[in-house]
Amino acid sequence: MEITKEKAARTITSKAGQMHQLITELFPICRSITGDGVAQTLNIIKRDIPLTIHKIPTKTKVFDWEVPKEWNIKDAYIMNSRGEKIVDFAKSNLHVVSYSVPVDRSVTLRVLKEHLHTLPEHPDWIPYRTTYYKEDWGFCMTHNEFKKLTDDVYEVCIDSSLKDGYLTYAEYCIPGETSEEVLISTHICHPSLCNDNLSGISVATFLAQELRRRKLRYSYRFIFIPGTIGAITWLSMNESRVKNIRHGLVAALLGSDGSFTYKRSALGNAEIDQVVEAVLKKRGVDHKIVDYSPYGYDERQFCSPGFNLPVGSLTRTSFGQYPEYHTSADNLELVKPGALEGSLQIYREVINMLESNKRYINTNPKCEPNLGKRGLYNMVGGDEEGKDFQFALLWVLSLSDGNRSLLEISKRSELDFDLISKAARELYEHQLLLEL
C-alpha cells in the first residue's frame, strides 16, 4: 500500500516533469506568426502526437485578411562606438520587435530611442513587442540598460527577412464514435515566453496523448496555430468542417500558480459553458467565470457572429492580468510542473463530463416503471448511498425527455453528476432509456 502510493506519487511527478520539460525544450526557439520557429516547434510536438502540418502561402485570401509575408531572423544587435553589443538577439529573442524589417545602419541616440521599448515600471524586464501589420523595426531592452545609454553613434543590425513564404499550422484529429467534434485550440506564435503560451502547447500535447489511448464518443481536433491570423486562416480553410464542432476550448495560460478563469462562449450558456463551470465547482478549486468579450485569444474568431461556435477559453490567471504577461519574466520559473499537471487534470475532467453528458428519452414515460421487477429497487433502510441512487434513478426517469442533459438533471436534482450518470447507465442497460 505504502509502495503503491509512492509509485503513484512518482508517476504524477513524472507527468508534471515531462510537461515542464517540453516547455524547457521549446523555450529558446524564436517563434512568430510565421517562420522557421513555428516549424521547429511543431516538429518537436510531432514526436509526441502525429501532427498534420499545413503550409498556407503568403497572400492567400482568408476572409477579410490575407496571409502575411513570412518572417525569419538570424541575428540582431545594437553596438556602441566602442564595439560593444549593448543589446544582443543571441541572448534573448525578445530583444527584437517581432516582424522587424532588416536594418543595418548607424544612428544617433535620438533616432535610436524612437525604436526602443522598455518597461519603466519593471526596470529589469524586457518587454515583448510585435509589428506584424506595419513594416517597422525596433528593439526591446530592460529599462536599467536603457538608462545607461549615452550620447553616441550606434550601429543597429537586424539580419531578418520578410518575404513571400508560408504560414504554418498543425492539427491532429483523434476520431471518436461520432463525427461530432471537440476543438482544442492553442496558439504557437509567441517566442521565449512560457505561460503565454508554451503552457497551453504543453497541456494540449499531453491531453492529446492521453486521448489517443481512449475510446471516445466525440472526435477531438487539436489545432496548433499562430494567434489571430492562424485562427482566421484555419477557419477559412475549414469552413465546411466547422458545422461538426459541438464544443471547444482555447487552451492558454495554464502554467502559473494562478486560479482558473473560464471565459464563456459568446453563446453564454452552451454545454461547454455548463460543463466547465460544473467541473470547476465540483473540484472545489478557486476560479472565476467571466462572460464573453470580443478581446482575448482566438475565441474572438471562433465566437465571431458568422461562426458563433460553442468555444470558451479555460486559462489560469487570464489574459493580461499578471505582471509578467508579455515580458521576459514570463519564463521557466513562472510556470510550475504541478500547475501544468493541475491544468491537464481539469481539462481531462471537462472531457470526461462532456463524454458522459448525454441526453436520453424515457422509454416508459407513463407512470413510473416497475423498478422492483428489474432488481433496481434496493432502498435498504439506513443506506444513504443506496437511497441517493434510488433518487437518481427516479430523477433520470422523470427528466429524461430528450432535451435535458445529465448535467442539467444533476443540477435540478442536486445530486452528484457521477451518481446521475451511473443511474442513467443502469436504466439504459435495462432498456428504460433510449440514448439520443
Add this chain to the structure above:
Amino acid sequence: MEITKEKAARTITSKAGQMHQLITELFPICRSITGDGVAQTLNIIKRDIPLTIHKIPTKTKVFDWEVPKEWNIKDAYIMNSRGEKIVDFAKSNLHVVSYSVPVDRSVTLRVLKEHLHTLPEHPDWIPYRTTYYKEDWGFCMTHNEFKKLTDDVYEVCIDSSLKDGYLTYAEYCIPGETSEEVLISTHICHPSLCNDNLSGISVATFLAQELRRRKLRYSYRFIFIPGTIGAITWLSMNESRVKNIRHGLVAALLGSDGSFTYKRSALGNAEIDQVVEAVLKKRGVDHKIVDYSPYGYDERQFCSPGFNLPVGSLTRTSFGQYPEYHTSADNLELVKPGALEGSLQIYREVINMLESNKRYINTNPKCEPNLGKRGLYNMVGGDEEGKDFQFALLWVLSLSDGNRSLLEISKRSELDFDLISKAARELYEHQLLLEL
C-alpha cells in the same frame, strides 16, 4: 348576534368533530393495497358520498406493472414456549408486515429475529412495514418488547392469504358547468395510521360533501386509491379521460398540527401551483412551497413525463418529515379535529379561487371605456375602498387580453384577488368583458 356567533362556533366544532369521528371509525380496519380492508373503508365513506367502486382483477396489465394478488389476513401472532402470545395482530394490525405470506411454524430466536422489525430510536412504537413486491413475512413490534425476547422456540402464525382477486378503488365525480376537471386524489392503503392517511380520506370526503351542494364551474373528480399501484391502475383505466384534468391535488397528511407544505406540480408554474401559493399567502398561515421531486405520494404518477398533469400535493408536515410517520404513534391523538377542519378550509379556498380565476377579454380595448355613463365611476373623495375598486376596474380592463388570469392581474396590480374578481364580475355584467 351573540347567539349567532355561538351557534356558528358550535357548527364549526361539530364539523371538526365529524371529521375526526370518521377517522376514529376507520382506524381499526386493516387496509393494504388490496383486500377486504379497502372495501370496508370504501363502504363507510360511501355513506357520506356516492362512491363508484371499481374492482380490477389480479394480473391486469397496467402500463409497466400488473395488478398484484389480493392479500387478506385473519389473524397472526408469535407465541413463546409458555404459550404466551408475545405479539398479537388482534392488538394492532401494524404487528404484521403487510403482504406477509401465510406461515405456521416453530422457529428459534435466531431465525425469528430475521423477520422482526423494531425502532430502537423509539422503543415504544411499532413500525409499519410492507413487502408488497417480494414474497416474504415478518412481524413488527416495540423495541422494548423485542429486548425481552429470550432464547426459546417460538410458534409463528400468520393466517393470511395471497391469491388472485382484485384491486379495489373508488371514485366520485361531481359534474360542473364544463367537462374540465379538478382531480382530488387520496390514498387508502395504510392500516391503522391516522395522519397518513386517514386525515386525507377525511378531508377529501368532507370536501366532496360540500361541493355536491354547490354550483360549480369545473367538474370535480375524487379518487380513493391504494398508493402507487392504485394511481398507476387508475391512470391506465382512465387514460383517455386524463386530457380533461385542468388542475389537481394529492390530499394527504392533513391532520397534524404541522404547518402547510405545498409541493408544486412538475410543471412548476401551473395554475394550481399559483393558486395554492396565493391562498396560503393570503391566509397568512405558516407554510412552505417546495419544488416537484419524483418521490412522495401519487403526484409521482400524475406528474410522470408521459402525463405531466398539473397536479401538486398539499399536505401539512410533509412526507417522512415527522417522527411518528409510519409508526404506531401516528394515531388518533396525533390528528386534531381543528387541524382537520383547518385543512378543509384551505382546500375550500383553493377551490374557490380556482372557480373564480377566469380569463377575460376586454370587449372595448381601444382607450378606456366610459365607466361614468355606466355608473361605474364612483370614486368619492376619501373612500379608500371605492378608490381601490376603481383601480381594480382599470387593471382588469387593462390586462384582460384573454391570456392573463384574474390571479395574475391581482399579482400585477397588487390588489386583493377578491376585489379584482368583484371588479371583473361588474365589468362582465356591463358587457365590458367577454368570458373565455
Add this chain to the structure above:
Amino acid sequence: MEITKEKAARTITSKAGQMHQLITELFPICRSITGDGVAQTLNIIKRDIPLTIHKIPTKTKVFDWEVPKEWNIKDAYIMNSRGEKIVDFAKSNLHVVSYSVPVDRSVTLRVLKEHLHTLPEHPDWIPYRTTYYKEDWGFCMTHNEFKKLTDDVYEVCIDSSLKDGYLTYAEYCIPGETSEEVLISTHICHPSLCNDNLSGISVATFLAQELRRRKLRYSYRFIFIPGTIGAITWLSMNESRVKNIRHGLVAALLGSDGSFTYKRSALGNAEIDQVVEAVLKKRGVDHKIVDYSPYGYDERQFCSPGFNLPVGSLTRTSFGQYPEYHTSADNLELVKPGALEGSLQIYREVINMLESNKRYINTNPKCEPNLGKRGLYNMVGGDEEGKDFQFALLWVLSLSDGNRSLLEISKRSELDFDLISKAARELYEHQLLLEL
C-alpha cells in the same frame, strides 16, 4: 474664453426665463376640456410653433365616448346679503367647479354648503374641482374663508354656458427622414395651475422649437390635447396613423424642483423605456422608474390594450404626489425656470439617444475584419480612451446582428453609449456595418 462662458450662461438663463415667461402668460386663462380658454392657449403657443388646430363637434362618437358639450364662462360669484362678493371668479378661475352649469339664485347657507369645496388640511388653498360628466355646479374656496360663512341668504351666480360646440386640440408634426414617429403628448385642459400642466406645455413647445431646426431621423408629432377625452378623440381621429408611432412620451409635471419619475409603457421594456432609463442613469440625476399602471395621464389611452403603444410618461414629482397638486398653490412660484430648463435638457437627451440608437448588421461576420488595414487599429499603449474605442469597435462588430440596438450593445459591453455610437458610425463609414 471667459466671455464665451458668460454669454453661454446668459443664453441658458434666457431659455429658462422664456420657458417660465410662457407659463406666466398662459396662467390667467380659464382652460377646461373645451371652450375658449383652450383656443386662446393654442393661439399663444402658435406664435412659437406652427400648430394645426382641430375642432371636433360636440356629440362626435369617439370609441366608447362622445365629444361633450362646449363649456364657457364669463363670470361667477357668491354674494352675501350685504352685497359683498365673498367668492369671485374674477380673482381666481379655480373658484368655479369646471363645467358648472349656469346658475343664478338665492340659497340658504345649508344649500350653499352642498356646493362648496375646500381643503381643511390646507386652509389657505383653493382646491381645483371638475364636473365634466355630471351636470352640476359648485364653488371652491379656502377653508379659512369657508369658516367665516354665517347664516345668511346668498346670491349665487355662474354665468356659464354648456352647449353644442367643439372640442379643440392642436398638433404639430416635424418631418424626419422616415415616417416613423415619436409622439410627444401634453394636456392643456387645466385652468390656472402651473406645474400641472403649463410646465408640460412649456417644455413641449420649446422642445418642438429646437427640433424644427435639426435634421432628424424620426418624424416628431407634438399633440396639445385636453386630458382623457382629448387623447381618446385624437386616437379616434388618427387610428390609421398610430401604426407609425415608434416611441412616445406624455409630458407633464415638469416645472417643480422634484426629482424625475419615469413611468414605463405598458409594454414594460420598449425602446423608449430603455432609453429614458439610460439617460436618467447617465445624467446621474435623482429619479425613480415605476411600472405602468392604468391610472395617471394620457398614457392610459395610448397604452390601452387595443393600442398598446410604446408610450411612457416622463415627469418630475409624479401625479398626485405633491401637496400643491390640483390646488391654487400650484402657481407661478412652484415652477422654477431652472427646473423647466432641466426638464427640457432631459427630453433633448432622450431624443438624442433615440435618434442615435440604431441597429446594424455586421457585413463581415466571419472572424474579425482587418481593422488595421482600414486605419482603425490604433491602440497606442497607455491611451485609455483609444483602448476603450478599440473595445467599442470590437463590441459593435461582435453584437451587431440586426436585433440588438446600440443601447443594448452599450449595456452589454459596459461602455458609454456615445462611445459605442461613435464606433458604429466609424464602422459604418468603412462599410463594415449595414444600417437597418
